Amino acid sequence: MPEGDTVHRQCRILHEALAGATLTRCELRVPRLADTDLRGWRVREVVPRGKHLLLRLLPPADGAGEPLTLHSHLMMDGIWFVDDKPLISSDTSRARRPAHTARVILEARHDDGRVARATGYEIKQVHLLRTAEEDSEVGHLGPDLLSPAWGPALREQAAANLAAQADLPLGQVLLDQRVMAGVGNIYRSELCFLQRISPFAPVSALSDPGALVDLAHRLLDLNKDRSVRVTTGGMMGRGGDLWVYGRAGQPCRRCRGRVERRMMAQPDVEGAQPRVVFVCPRCQGESR
Numbered sequence: 511m512p513e514g515d516t517v518h519r520q521c522r523i524l525h526e527a528l529a530g531a532t533l534t535r536c537e538l539r540v541p542r543l544a545d546t547d548l549r550g551w552r553v554r555e556v557v558p559r560g561k562h563l564l565l566r567l568l569p570p571a572d573g574a575g576e577p578l579t580l581h582s583h584l585m586m587d588g589i590w591f592v593d594d595k596p597l598i599s600s601d602t603s604r605a606r607r608p609a610h611t612a613r614v615i616l617e618a619r620h621d622d623g624r625v626a627r628a629t630g631y632e633i634k635q636v637h638l639l640r641t642a643e644e645d646s647e648v649g650h651l652g653p654d655l656l657s658p659a660w661g662p663a664l665r666e667q668a669a670a671n672l673a674a675q676a677d678l679p680l681g682q683v684l685l686d687q688r689v690m691a692g693v694g695n696i697y698r699s700e701l702c703f704l705q706r707i708s709p710f711a712p713v714s715a716l717s718d719p720g721a722l723v724d725l726a727h728r729l730l731d732l733n734k735d736r737s738v739r740v741t742t743g744g745m746m747g748r749g750g751d752l753w754v755y756g757r758a759g760q761p762c763r764r765c766r767g768r769v770e771r772r773m774m775a776q777p778d779v780e781g782a783q784p785r786v787v788f789v790c791p792r793c794q795g796e797s798r
């Protein structure tokens with residue numbers, strides 16, 4: 511599942527391509543919306559909310575109607591292309607997508623005549639709703655780690671939400687977007703490693719929940735405009751971007767012990783199937 515920084519970056523590029531332009535083509539290839547015609551609507555902005563994408567539209571100048579939001583989620587495999595270029599970070603092997611997996615196709619013309627095209631492949635949860643009612647889709651989310659309003663209040667709220675799940679495994683709670691929004695599977699492993707705590711330990715074993723929230727915010731913010739995600743500070747050279755994620759069987763960058771890959775159940779969380787998690791048992795206190 512894409513991390514919040516990926517969604518943030520895709521939204522920024524979509525916003526730059528589409529904001530201010532008027533839709534000249536709009537195909538929503540989901541049964542519920544197949545007949546929807548939004549030609550003539552103007553793209554106001556494209557903004558992320560956690561890992562959700564909100565494309566806000568203004569009604570045609572000559573028409574009545576309230577502002578609408580096209581809401582979507584990338585889930586596991588979704589990706590947007592702008593002008594046939596994929597908006598992904600480093601994994602180019604996933605870039606090719608068959609035409610029939612397109613769920614949203616938008617073309618929009620700017621006042622200067624420039625035309626932008628955006629296609630969303632395999633994106634999920636495509637909904638069209640009144641902008642005033644966005645909370646029906648995203649109101650459940652906890653503080654957004656990449657919110658422009660991020661500051662002490664949201665940080666305290668996220669820390670309190672985390673601490674309130676004291677008995678649950680930390681790794682499970684980190685993926686719960688109601689606690690804080692933006693952490694995905696990669697950051698979950700990296701955050702637990704950096705905090706030297708097992709993802710299977712209960713949240714109550716965390717000495718300072720606020721410090722974990724700060725770290726999550728810092729890492730996502732650091733990576734939100736980067737094409738390659740780095741959690742190691744970029745000091746390790748090529749292939750040294752992450753501490754443990756995707757490194758099963760390889761030596762730990764800190765203690766040289768072996769990194770392990772485990773599965774972790776995800777009850778009650780978006781996309782509830784078990785997900786991989788990577789651990790250095792020695793650094794993360796499992797083998798003491």
Ligand SMILES: [Zn+2]
Pocket residue numbers: 762763764765766767790791792793794
């Ligand atoms: Zn280690």
